[in-house]
Amino acid sequence: MINNKKIAVFIPAYNTERTIQKTIDAIPRDAVDEIIVVDDGCKDKTAEIVRRNNLHLIQHPHNRGYGAAQKTGYQAALEMGADVVVMVHSDFQYDPTLVKPMAEKVANGEADVCFGSRMHNPGDARRGGMPWWRFAANKALTLLEGAFFKLGLTEYHTGYRAYGRELLARIPFAHNSDNYVFDTEMFAEINLGHFRVAEIPIPTRYSADSQSPNFYKSVEYGLMTLQVIWRFLLHKSGIKSYPQFRIKEKTENN
Ligand SMILES: Nc1nc2c(ncn2[C@@H]2O[C@H](COP(=O)(O)OP(=O)(O)O)[C@@H](O)[C@H]2O)c(=O)[nH]1
Numbered sequence: 303m304i305n306n307k308k309i310a311v312f313i314p315a316y317n318t319e320r321t322i323q324k325t326i327d328a329i330p331r332d333a334v335d336e337i338i339v340v341d342d343g344c345k346d347k348t349a350e351i352v353r354r355n356n357l358h359l360i361q362h363p364h365n366r367g368y369g370a371a372q373k374t375g376y377q378a379a380l381e382m383g384a385d386v387v388v389m390v391h392s393d394f395q396y397d398p399t400l401v402k403p404m405a406e407k408v409a410n411g412e413a414d415v416c417f418g419s420r421m422h423n424p425g426d427a428r429r430g431g432m433p434w435w436r437f438a439a440n441k442a443l444t445l446l447e448g449a450f451f452k453l454g455l456t457e458y459h460t461g462y463r464a465y466g467r468e469l470l471a472r473i474p475f476a477h478n479s480d481n482y483v484f485d486t487e488m489f490a491e492i493n494l495g496h497f498r499v500a501e502i503p504i505p506t507r508y509s510a511d512s513q514s515p516n517f518y519k520s521v522e523y524g525l526m527t528l529q530v531i532w533r534f535l536l537h538k539s540g541i542k543s544y545p546q547f548r549i550k551e552k553t554e555n556n
């Protein structure tokens with residue numbers, strides 16, 4: 303609990319037997335009420351490790367993708383009554399101890415969502431091992447997304463995010479992509495819903511154990527990002543309406 307708010311950590315996992323235990327161990331348990339792991343069709347020992355830790359495990363029978371794992375995780379967190387859901391990647395690329403300051407921004411009412419940025423001090427991202435082409439693409443896409451989504455962030459490609467309950471209840475994220483671009487769609491939706499945004503600096507970690515989309519997947523992700531921007535512009539200008547961008551009204555229940 304933070305500020306009497308129920309805090310859930312959601313971990314998307316795909317074949318991360320080498321890193322999931324140290325990820326779980328580093329989560330600050332005094333602040334966190336629920337830990338939900340979505341096993342996205344893992345073919346290794348990930349599920350066994352999660353079971354040993356007595357956490358809330360949800361399994362996809364087949365691999366459905368990073369976006370699909372988030373849909374399952376956020377839905378479960380809402381059903382469990384979470385007020386704040388912090389996504390922590392299972393490949394230990396993001397420092398789990400920062401769950402606390404991330405969740406605090408939302409739990410204390412400062413923002414509806416908090417992002418961890420590796421690009422707050424760009425030199426740190428390179429020193430943390432971010433490959434140069436990923437760094438360049440991150441910078442370029444961040445400039446572009448910043449121009450359209452206007453959330454004032456220093457990075458638009460972070461996987462470290464704390465979402466508040468109201469935001470998750472009002473964004474129809476079930477209509478989002480099952481793929482990596484789910485994260486980009488959330489930015490468009492945060493703009494459309496006029497949600498309040500916070501950002502904290504986080505360290506960058508690339509190690510032998512971390513997972514990342516390969517070069518081909520990253521190019522595909524870049525193109526899908528452009529497509530999201532295009533759909534967002536069509537929607538915002540009223541030319542075309544997309545179900546995923548129809549942000550629900552604020553009600554007593556969300
Ligand atoms: N690559 C991949 N990761 C998945 C999938 N489903 C869930 N994940 C998890 O989502 C997280 C983010 O994926 P990752 O490849 O590390 O992307 P990155 O954030 O760009 O480094 C990791 O913790 C994965 O274990 C999937 O279908 N593919």
Ligand SMILES: [Mg+2]
Pocket residue numbers: 391393395512513514
């Ligand atoms: Mg990764």
